[in-house]
Amino acid sequence: MSVVQAEALDFLLENYCQRWPEEAEAVALFIELLDDRANAFLRSRLAGHFTGSAWLVDRSGTRVLLTHHRKLERWLQLGGHADGESDLARVALIEAEEESGLSDLTVEPAIFDLDRHWIPEHKGVPAHWHYDVRYVVHADANEDYIVSDESHDLAWREITSLVDDEAADPSLRRMAEKWLAR
Numbered sequence: 001m002s003v004v005q006a007e008a009l010d011f012l013l014e015n016y017c018q019r020w021p022e023e024a025e026a027v028a029l030f031i032e033l034l035d036d037r038a039n040a041f042l043r044s045r046l047a048g049h050f051t052g053s054a055w056l057v058d059r060s061g062t063r064v065l066l067t068h069h070r071k072l073e074r075w076l077q078l079g080g081h082a083d084g085e086s087d088l089a090r091v092a093l094i095e096a097e098e099e100s101g102l103s104d105l106t107v108e109p110a111i112f113d114l115d116r117h118w119i120p121e122h123k124g125v126p127a128h129w130h131y132d133v134r135y136v137v138h139a140d141a142n143e144d145y146i147v148s149d150e151s152h153d154l155a156w157r158e159i160t161s162l163v164d165d166e167a168a169d170p171s172l173r174r175m176a177e178k179w180l181a182r
Helices: 003-019 020-036 088-100 159-162 170-181
Strands: 048-056 063-069 076-083 113-119 128-138 151-158
Touching: 003 020, 020 113, 020 128, 048 088, 048 170, 063 088, 063 159, 063 170, 076 088, 076 128, 076 170, 088 128, 088 151, 113 170, 151 170, 159 170
Parallel strands: 048 128
Antiparallel strands: 048 063, 048 076, 063 076, 063 151, 113 128
């Protein structure tokens, strides 16, 4: 990763911290990872690595597309590994396209949410941290998704329904609250 790319992500993280000062401790962990000499954009860095996710909203902005994640067995936002790509907004956009089959998506450049979460051991890959950088991605008029091999299913969910859904992942509820506060 070039110095320019690192500075760009650092700027986005600092901007995020200004918007969400109560998350300063989490932002510091992401900046610490970014400053590490090991390439934190590769999944082979098992001490932890960056991932990119999409809060994929429909054209009206009232629904979000969620995946019933095949490995984690729960409903989550679309996203995945950076695999060496340091432009995490691009990662979020590509993952949204690949996992939904939707095209003509657009991504907002600012970070929408950050989430550091533990990934359990799976098929010989040791447990490790994901430093997930999340972006808002907008669908166009076509909302006819295709379920990929990474999902059991996909579904459009009303964002307002996620806020009080105690069965929903806490980070989904947090993102729903952030979205509704916009």
